[in-house]
Amino acid sequence: MGRDAKRAKQARRDKRRREADGRDAGIPPFPEAEIERIWHAWNRAIDSGLMEDGAETKYHFTPDGKVLSVAVGRSGQVLANGERLTPSVAERLRREMPFLAPMVTFYENNQAAGRGLEGAPGDGVFPLPGYAPGPGPAPALDTDALEEARQATGALVRAGKVAEGVGAMVIPSQCGVLVAVGGRDGELYVNGHALTEAWAGRLRADLPDVASDVTRLQAVRAEWLDSPPADRTLDLAQCCTDPNCLGAH
Known part of the structure; x- marks a missing residue:
């Protein structure tokens, strides 16, 4: 290249x-x-x-x-x-x-x-004061929706696509919940499905108040797919800084 x-x-x-x-x-x-x-x-x-x-x-x-x-x-x-x-x-x-x-x-x-680029922010946008929107309050967690998403993730575990003890992002919505996990094959799964364009569109339609979170997860998936396949079992939990995320970090 x-x-x-x-x-x-x-x-x-x-x-x-x-x-x-x-x-x-x-x-x-x-x-x-x-x-x-x-x-x-x-x-x-x-x-x-x-x-x-x-x-x-x-x-x-x-x-x-x-x-x-x-x-x-x-x-x-x-x-x-x-x-x-x-x-x-x-x-x-x-x-x-x-x-x-x-x-x-x-x-x-x-x-x-003599430190070169040491300690510099990562490649990309430098967060300028006043331009990064702050997080809004997290909605109440829909326990039924969470259980449904966990069952869907459990099916992925049983299929061998996701590891036991995977690090999850759990983002509550006014209409449900997003549960995102990294797969053993380098895929990013949300609520039991690979985050394809079609599934992302469905999630945005069903959970419009967390549409930006779906887009953010799509960006993560795109980066993963740009790289060789890797076990992403803990990647999401390790990199998550979302104050509304209820996952264990």
Whole structure:
């Protein structure tokens, strides 16, 4: 896979995360043109010998469509948007992207300490204050719906698709409940079924108040399916930070 194709795949994954988390609300569309411009800058940095082809890059977005992308060059120096992160470049980036000025300073300090990208947020959107919606109150748990979902999950266990003691996400709805588990085959199951487009549509229709959770789980499944098959028995519980989730973490 070429270097542009790899970055495009990474960008699509992060776009799915933002859409699934609801963090795109009120934010302009994904800045395709700016991303493409930065990819060309990285290609020039590779061609000039500043960085290795395939080096890890991290990128952060602002509400006004600006992008900060960083990597570590061959010499160990931090690069930002294809340039060495010199003091003058850092000052210019802070002027151009005031929302991300603290991130520029973070990478500048890391460079001074020889830490590269260590401790930086993961690839994708940097959570800017005021743009991530807070969770609403969890509805009362429908115990009958929970029992039905558990029985459906039990059928998957008996079929060998899901392990005993699987780590589940349990998200209550005004109309029922979502019980999501990872399968031994790398599949993501919700209420007893693989989370295909058709099943996701059915869940959104039946449980409209947790439609965004269904979309978020679809994004997780898409990431899983992009990777080689793996036992996902504990993945959901280990990564879940949903304050409305009633699963055991």
